[in-house]
Amino acid sequence: MEQINQPRGAARDITTHDEPVIYEREAETPVPLTCAEAEQHNPYTLLTELRDHALTVTTDGERPQDSSHHLAELALSSAVVAWWSRWQPLSMHRAFAAGASLAEVAAAAGTTEAEAYDRWERWAERQSKVRIGGRLSVEPSEVAAIRRRLAFPHR
Structure with a gap:
C-alpha cells in the first residue's frame, strides 16, 4: 500500500553532503520561539530559516534535544504556513488569470x-x-x- 503525503528518502538524506552540515545561527538574530515572533521575519527568508533550522545538528551529528530548538522549529513552520495561507488566494488568482x-x-x-x-x-x-x-x-x-x-x- 502506497503512503500518501510522506517525505521521500531517509531522514538523514536531507542534503547531498556525506556528512551532516552544522548550521550556526548568527548571534544578533534571535531564534523566534513563538509564531508571532517568527511572523515578524521576512516571509521569504522564513523558508530558508526553517530549512537551516531543520538541518541543525550538534557536533555529535544529532539534532539538538532542548525544547527551545523544537519550539523554534514549530514557530518557524507555523509562520510559514500562516504567511503562505494568506497569499494562497493571490497565487490562485494569478494562475486563473494565466x-x-x-x-x-x-x-x-x-x-x-x-x-x-x-x-x-x-x-x-x-x-x-x-x-x-x-x-x-x-x-x-x-x-x-x-x-x-x-x-x-x-x-
Whole structure:
C-alpha cells in the first residue's frame, strides 16, 4: 500500500553532503520561539530559516534535544504556513488569470475544487473593492471573466 503525503528518502538524506552540515545561527538574530515572533521575519527568508533550522545538528551529528530548538522549529513552520495561507488566494488568482483550470488550481493547492473556488472567490470579492493608490487591487471585470470561465456554481 502506497503512503500518501510522506517525505521521500531517509531522514538523514536531507542534503547531498556525506556528512551532516552544522548550521550556526548568527548571534544578533534571535531564534523566534513563538509564531508571532517568527511572523515578524521576512516571509521569504522564513523558508530558508526553517530549512537551516531543520538541518541543525550538534557536533555529535544529532539534532539538538532542548525544547527551545523544537519550539523554534514549530514557530518557524507555523509562520510559514500562516504567511503562505494568506497569499494562497493571490497565487490562485494569478494562475486563473494565466489560464489554469479549476482542477489544476485545486490539485496545486492540495484541496477540492469547491474549496479552491471558495478561497479564491472570497479573496477576489474583497480585493475587487479595495483601492490602493486610487486603483482597485483587482479589476472586477477580471474577476467576472474568471468566474465565467470557471462556471463554478455560486453558493
